[in-house]
Amino acid sequence: MIDEQAREDIAFIRRAIEEGSAYATACSPDMLVWGVAVAIGYLGTYGFIRGWSPIAPNALWAACIGLPWLYSLRRQLGRLLGSAPSARGPMAQALSMLWLGCGVLLTTLAIAVCWDGEIRQGWFDAVVAGVLGTAFFASSWLANLPWLRWVAIAWWIGELAIFASRHHPEMLLLAAALMLALLAGPGLLLLMRGGRPRR
Amino acid sequence: MTDFDHAAIDEILHSRVRLAIVAFLAGARTADFSAVRAATKTTDGNASIHLRKLEDAGYVSVEKRFVARRPQTLYALTEKGRQALLAYVAHLENLLPRSGGTRP
Numbered sequence: 001m002i003d004e005q006a007r008e009d010i011a012f013i014r015r016a017i018e019e020g021s022a023y024a025t026a027c028s029p030d031m032l033v034w035g036v037a038v039a040i041g042y043l044g045t046y047g048f049i050r051g052w053s054p055i056a057p058n059a060l061w062a063a064c065i066g067l068p069w070l071y072s073l074r075r076q077l078g079r080l081l082g083s084a085p086s087a088r089g090p091m092a093q094a095l096s097m098l099w100l101g102c103g104v105l106l107t108t109l110a111i112a113v114c115w116d117g118e119i120r121q122g123w124f125d126a127v128v129a130g131v132l133g134t135a136f137f138a139s140s141w142l143a144n145l146p147w148l149r150w151v152a153i154a155w156w157i158g159e160l161a162i163f164a165s166r167h168h169p170e171m172l173l174l175a176a177a178l179m180l181a182l183l184a185g186p187g188l189l190l191l192m193r194g195g196r197p198r199r
Numbered sequence: 200m201t202d203f204d205h206a207a208i209d210e211i212l213h214s215r216v217r218l219a220i221v222a223f224l225a226g227a228r229t230a231d232f233s234a235v236r237a238a239t240k241t242t243d244g245n246a247s248i249h250l251r252k253l254e255d256a257g258y259v260s261v262e263k264r265f266v267a268r269r270p271q272t273l274y275a276l277t278e279k280g281r282q283a284l285l286a287y288v289a290h291l292e293n294l295l296p297r298s299g300g301t302r303p
Contacts, residue, residue: 017223092226
């Protein structure tokens with residue numbers, strides 16, 4: 001009986017540590033960095049269309065996607081440069097891989113639609129919103145943060161709004177506002193709730 | 200019969216809620232009150248009582264601050280708390296091989 005109880009207790013402790021680890025991962029400033037960077041991309045594109053900005057959208061987007069990628073991959077880059085790997089639980093790993101997968105999907109699709117010229121049709125931004133909604137929905141369960149489900153629902157509503165306005169330049173402003181409110185905003189809130197940024 | 204030593208059990212961590220709080224903070228490093236309460240699936244009052252006991256025992260440190268004019272309480276595991284958790288887990292692991300052949 002005692003060994004069963006001990007095994008249960010150890011499993012219980014392991015689960016609690018994993019939850020804490022997943023919570024810590026959710027506090028990463030990546031959301032804030034990506035939200036601000038992509039919003040700058042949308043606002044810069046709108047400025048170019050209106051003739052207010054001389055920066056070509058392709059160059060701007062290369063920076064607005066490339067730089068956040070470098071930031072998000074800093075741990076992997078640090079590991080390649082010889083830093084000690086950080087031990088993380090399966091839940092934290094799942095959360096991290098979920099966002100990495102979404103990032104790869106959206107980046108590769110963005111390159112494809114830009115290459116093809118399909119980006120002008122405007123549907124891609126609705127896909128971005130839908131994927132982010134799904135990522136937030138899954139994260140709310142993995143990180144045990146129920147309020148993230150409301151962020152997911154807001155993203156899905158935003159997805160419909162972006163799709164409905166896809167033929168208007170003002171869709172770029174809407175997408176920028178969503179990035180700031182629903183990606184950078186939750187990132188900032190998680191940072192403030194979780195205390196100091198994690199390295 | 201086993202040679203299970205009740206005296207070796209850390210009374211502070213013997214409570215499931217306190218054990219959950221300490222283990223959660225071991226993974227999270229720092230967390231606010233609502234995160235701790237949600238992780239331990241308990242009520243405000245219950246979480247407060249257990250956090251106070253952990254604070255009194257020196258297992259948890261507390262930092263109060265204001266964020267957007269609202270009070271926020273941050274909790275973190277102290278070195279003493281981390282050592283206590285490690286000792287508790289080690290004690291549980293020690294039980295496994297010793298009681299492995301004494302299943303009733």
